[in-house]
Each structure stands twice: as C-alpha cells, then as structure tokens.
C-alpha cells in the first residue's frame with residue numbers, strides 16, 4: 001500500500017466528502033502520541049522556517065473572513081454529517097441526572113451544523129445553542145428546518161472576543177461540544193475561548209472535545225512555507241490548523257478550571273482503495289468537567 005502523497009488541500013480535513021472514493025476506517029485508541037518513522041521525523045525537523053510575522057498578523061486579522069469565504073465556496077457540501085455513535089450518546093446519557101432531563105448543549109464553532117442536526121434528529125429532549133464566527137455558516141444553520149426556536153438557537157460569535165453570555169444565560173449549559181474548532185484558533189487565544197465557554201457552562205458541566213491530534217497525516221503533509229509555529233499550520237485558503245498533543249490540551253483546560261476525565265488519541269487508517277493509499281489519521285478526543293467550587297470546599 002502506498003504511503004501518503006500530496007493530495008488537494010480539501011482532503012486535509014478528516015471528515016470531508018471525497019466523491020465516491022471508498023474508505024475503510026480502522027480505529028484504535030491510545031494514550032501516547034503516534035510514533036513517527038525516521039523519514040517523517042526528518043521531514044518535520046527540516047521544516048523549520050516560519051511564515052513571516054507580517055503574514056501571520058494578516059491571517060489572524062482575516063481569520064473570520066477566510067472561514068466565511070470557505071463557506072461561500074463550499075456552502076454545506078464540505079463536511080460530512082457527524083453521526084453520533086452509541087458511545088457518544090452514552091456520554092450524553094451520563095450527563096443527565098434523570099432519563100427524561102432536557103439537556104442544554106452548546107456547539108461552539110458549529111459550522112453549518114453537521115454535528116448538531118444529526119443530534120437534533122435523534123435526541124428529542126435536547127436544546128442546542130449553536131454559534132460560529134462565519135455569518136454565512138450561521139445563516140445555513142438557521143435555514144435548516146430542524147433549527148426551530150423551541151429546539152435550537154443559532155448566533156454569530158467570535159469565541160475569543162464576544163461574550164457568550166450575550167446569547168446564552170450564564171451557567172445554564174450542561175454540555176459544550178468543541179468539534180474541530182479549537183484547532184482553527186490561534187494557540188495564544190485558545191484560553192480566551194475556553195474561558196468564554198466556561199462562563200455559560202454549569203459547574204460540573206462537561207466539554208466533549210474532538211480535534212486534530214499530533215502527527216496526523218494532515219500535519220505531515222503541509223508543504224514548506226505553511227508553518228506558523230509549533231504544530232500550527234496554514235492551509236492554502238488561509239484557514240489555520242493546530243495539531244493537539246494530549247499534554248497541551250490537558251494543560252489548557254486545567255489552567256482554565258476544568259478537570260480532565262479522559263483524553264485519548266484516536267488512530268485511524270483511512271484506506272482509499274481506488275487510489276491505493278493508506279493514510280494515518282490522528283485525532284484527540286477528550287472529556288473535561290468544569291470544577292464545581294462548592295464541592296472543593
């Protein structure tokens with residue numbers, strides 16, 4: 001089986017549609033980072049030059065615009081719906097104090113709703129707040145018939161700047177989902193986003209996180225001239241992607257008043273039979289609880 005090769009930018013994300021190419025994912029969980037081959041190590045080590053400070057400032061300024069243009073180009077066709085598995089539903093069940101409890105969920109960085117709509121379809125006793133900083137993405141969410149006022153409230157917001165309490169009552173959310181969104185935020189600003197979501201989360205509430213993991217295939221495939229910093233890269237369309245180590249993520253949340261319940265690397269080989277490619281995908285999947293101060297005293 002051939003190893004990775006340069007394929008169009010679009011395939012950098014895991015959950016993209018890629019026409020009819022057959023894929024057979026095999027998945028395993030591990031607590032340690034993927035071990036690189038010598039060739040991969042050499043390639044990463046040789047890619048030292050960073051994008052200029054001027055361009056980095058521009059990318060940060062234009063982050064919202066670049067995501068909005070992404071949705072202008074791709075509309076709702078880029079990401080596949082993220083269907084909730086039994087295991088993930090079990091997580092949500094565990095968040096309920098009693099079986100019929102109506103859960104309040106915030107999907108931070110919801111895109112066009114690929115994560116929330118399958119959930120709204122399958123779980124009748126859930127209310128979803130959904131926000132994104134691309135106005136176009138939020139409009140797509142609002143146009144979906146499942147986004148009715150009794151079950152869903154979608155709004156535009158920059159998680160690093162706009163106080164979520166303008167749209168979501170303080171301490172009212174049971175579960176926050178962060179699915180492939182923190183990776184799009186500059187590492188220096190991730191803490192602001194986590195603090196922001198913490199304000200609307202109930203004490204004892206949980207965060208379910210899934211995002212790109214260290215040494216994912218997409219990280220190794222960036223060409224020279226794309227590196228913004230440690231484990232941080234820019235794509236051709238100006239959107240950025242950070243690749244998380246377990247240690248970095250746990251520290252980020254622990255410094256912001258959360259406790260880690262579980263954090264694992266999910267290793268998946270995506271096999272594209274048609275093209276004879278086998279690519280190692282790495283994601284980081286975690287669950288955090290917001291520390292309840294009254295239980296500590």
Ligand SMILES: C[S@@+](CC[C@H](N)C(=O)[O-])C[C@H]1O[C@@H](n2cnc3c(N)ncnc32)[C@H](O)[C@@H]1O
Nearest residue numbers: 067109110111114132133134158159179180184
């Ligand atoms: C890879 S998409 C994931 C979308 C969705 N969570 C899903 O699973 O399909 C990343 C999303 O994060 C949003 N985003 C990036 N930076 C953000 C910020 N500072 N505040 C709010 N949303 C942001 C982008 O607009 C984009 O829709």
